[in-house]
Every structure is written in C-alpha cells, then in structure tokens.
Amino acid sequence: MLLTLAAIALVAAKEGPQQPLLLTPGDVDPSLLLPPPPAKDSAQGRSELEQLHRVDQTRTTADADNATALGKIKDVSVFAAAMGPGFALDRLPATRALFAAVRVEEKAAVTRGKAHFQRDRPWVSDATLHPCGDPENPDYSYPSGHATMAFSMASILARLAPAKAPAIMARAADYAEARVVCERHFPSDIIAGQSYGMIIGERLMETPEFRARFDEAAKELKAAGF
Template sequence: MLALLLALAAAQADKAASMLGATDLDPARVLPPPPAPGSAQARAELAELRTRQASRTAQQKDAAERTGETKNATIFAGVLGPRFDLARLPATARLLAIVRATEKEAIDRGKDHFARQRPWIVDPSLTPCKLGKEPLSSYPSGHATNAYAMAAVLAQLVPAKAPALMARAAEYAETRITCEQHWRSDLTAGEAFGLLLAERLMAKPAFRAVFTQAQVELAAAGIR
C-alpha cells in the first residue's frame, strides 16, 4: 500500500507544470546582476569560499552534499513532524510539485540570462562537492530559490511553523556554500526570487485552489 502511495505521489509530481511564464515573473527583470568579476564583492565572496574550505570537516562536506541531493519538500519534514508524509498528502504533494516546476522553469531562464561562472571555474583550487556540467549557471541558486519558495508557501499553510520553516530554508541554502557550488550573492538572489515566486503563485486562482485543498488536508492530518 505504501509503495502505491509513493508511486501516486511521484506521478503527481511528474505531471506538475509551471504556473508562471516569463511575462509573470522574469529573473532578468526583478534581480540585479551578480557582482562583476574582480569587483570587491566578488573578491569577498571568493574569500568566503576559501575560508569555508579551510574550516569545514569532511563530515560537514558529506552532509552538505547529501542534503543538496534532495530537491523537494521533504527537507522540511524535521520542522513539520512525522505526519508530514507527502505520500499520504496528495494535495500537498501536488501543490509543492507545482512550486518546484515553476521554480525550475523560471530559474533556468535566469541562469541562462546571467550566465555567471561557478566558483570552481573562477578558482580551480576550490574542491566542491561536485563538478557540475553547467559551469555558467551559478546565479541565482536554484536550491535556494526552491527552498525559500516552498518555505513561504508552507508558512502560509502552517503559520505557527513559519519561523522554523524559513530557518530551515536558510540552513538548506547554506549547504551550497559549504559545497562550494555557489557564491553568497547566488543564495541572496535565490532567497529574494523564491519569496517573490511564492507571492506570484499565491495570486494565481488555479494555485490558490490547490492551496485550499492542501490546507484542508494538512489540518485533517493534524499538522498545525
């Protein structure tokens, strides 16, 4: 039975489609450009990554890499408790899958527009968790955007947990610094864009309809 529920949840996620097009929310129009190469801010961000590399332990690096491999709302299970099981919460799973699909489409547009170099391209002495296949895709951070967008939506579903949800989003985003996959301003931009994305989604009647279903579902599950 559990396997069937998991399969149904996965199918819902696969069917989710973005609800915001380029005319609704364009990263190139709402985000400032990243720091110019060689600027004081760019040098400071590189110094931060070098410092993190010198201070992190192997265990911290491994933990950050494992965390970054999860790109769905299960990253908030520790905040919302064991009843937050998306396999048993189909409306909530669908809602958050829409957030993820919308974030992915929008962020890809932003990454293509800004084409910022990943840290390990600028400084080959850095040892990131992974050497990605897209060296010009650093800004903004998709992980940060996704985490903050989901946290913002969940915070409206479970207001009592809002501070903890936002703190978890920040903690999750920080793994991208530990892993040396992103610059600090990539995360800052991701936070701002994720919050804006959630706000724009909440203004969409189709999204609000699914949101209401998730609200009822979570209340019935005792997630408050």
C-alpha cells in the same frame, strides 16, 4: 552557453512531460526582479571568492557530507523535520501535488535566470576550490536553484502551517547555506535565490488555479493535525 542550454533541455526531456506553467516569463522576469551578480573582479566578487576559500580551509568532512546530502533533497520533504511527525508525502497527496507544481515553476524561472546572467560557478572561476559532489556539467551559478526552491516552498508552506513558520524559514536558510558550504555557489547566488524564491511564492499565491490547490492542501494538512 549553447551547450549549457542544450544540457538543460536534455535533462528536461529525460524528466518527461511537465505540467503547464502557471506563471509566464513576464511574471517572474529575472532581469527585472534580480540585480546582476557582482563582477568577478569587483570588490564584492573578490570578497565572495575569499569567503569560499575560507570555507575550503575550515570545512570538515562531516560538514561536506551533510551539505552534500542536503543538496540531494529536491522536494518539500526537506522541511519534514520542521513540520514534525506525520509530514509524509505519500500520505499527503494534495500537499505533494501542490509542491510538485511549485517545483516546476521555480525550476523554469531559475533556468531563465541562469541563462540571463550566465555567472560561472565558483570552481569555474577558481579551479583551486573543491566543491562537494560532481563538478561536471556546471551550468550557471546565479541565482541558486536550491535556494530558490527552498524559499519558494518555504513561503507557501509557512502559510499552510503558520505556527511552524519560524522553523520552516530557518530550515530553508540552512538548506540554502549548505550550497556555500559545498562551494557550489557564491553567497550572492544564495541571496538572489532567497529573494527570487519568495517572489515566486507570492506570485503563485496570486493565481486562482494555484490558490485552489493551496486550499486543498490546507484542508488535507489540517485533517492530518498540522
């Protein structure tokens, strides 16, 4: 655990100074908001591992490549197709800043969640699996950071563009499911990330500072035709 937390701290240092958090650890305490992951030797734990083995046997190269490419997108541009033409962050500075704030908040919350639950990644539990990408420095698996990011952002973006909400939420689900396709996460990691992300989005909307940023992004998107 110490090595994993040290690696997380090193990554954070390389990324430079972060803006102050709007949510305290108590606002999104993973020990209170998420159930513990299923034990490896439980019926659900065995079932999830069997599901990943089925993925391993049926996943095509194209499936893996697509899931890998999705996993490399770690900002709100993942929803560009759902939003439609014109959703370009370089032309939407208030929107870009809003979701950069979401990213900071959800990453901090996920880091605490992973450190609390300490669930091994699938390929650490079973070395016969073949995850997409580089399996080094695996950190922990629960909740899924990608799923948390997707659903925290989706919950807010859907408020900004309610007519596009179904497409936005569908995109979040596809993005999160790609982590199972890649065998980087167990299915329950994704479910936890979905719940955690939605809660983070709700809690952020309750903070006056974030709400002010949200209102600026809403004006900007309206002016851009969204």
